[in-house]
Amino acid sequence: MITRIVCMTFAPGKADDFLRVFEANKLLIAGFEGCLHLELHRDAAAPDTFFTISRWHSEDDLENYRRSELFQRTWAQTKVLFGDKPKAWTLQGIFESGSFSSQNFK
Numbered sequence: 249m250i251t252r253i254v255c256m257t258f259a260p261g262k263a264d265d266f267l268r269v270f271e272a273n274k275l276l277i278a279g280f281e282g283c284l285h286l287e288l289h290r291d292a293a294a295p296d297t298f299f300t301i302s303r304w305h306s307e308d309d310l311e312n313y314r315r316s317e318l319f320q321r322t323w324a325q326t327k328v329l330f331g332d333k334p335k336a337w338t339l340q341g342i343f344e345s346g347s348f349s350s351q352n353f354k
Contacts, residue, residue: 250304251339257297259331266298269325276318282309296331
């Protein structure tokens with residue numbers, strides 16, 4: 249299993265446009281073969297910066313997604329909104345505790 253983190257900073261006034269693109273495609277992405285999990289987070293201190301965190305069965309599954317028509321279409325709609333170059337990391341897990349809950353953040 250791998251985790252993919254993508255940091256995207258949007259041009260001023262473009263975050264809502266991105267949120268519309270994400271909303272329209274999130275279930276398709278989450279349901280793509282090999283995708284085990286999908287999250288979207290917004291930077292609390294920089295509201296034009298977002299992070300997607302996705303879990304994939306394998307790097308091959310991630311690459312199949314990145315070569316798909318779904319990714320090509322979604323990325324084309326997203327990249328025109330950027331205010332800065334996106335950054336991405338592909339991680340292999342070493343340790344993960346149980347599931348998160350609000351009690352973990354006291």
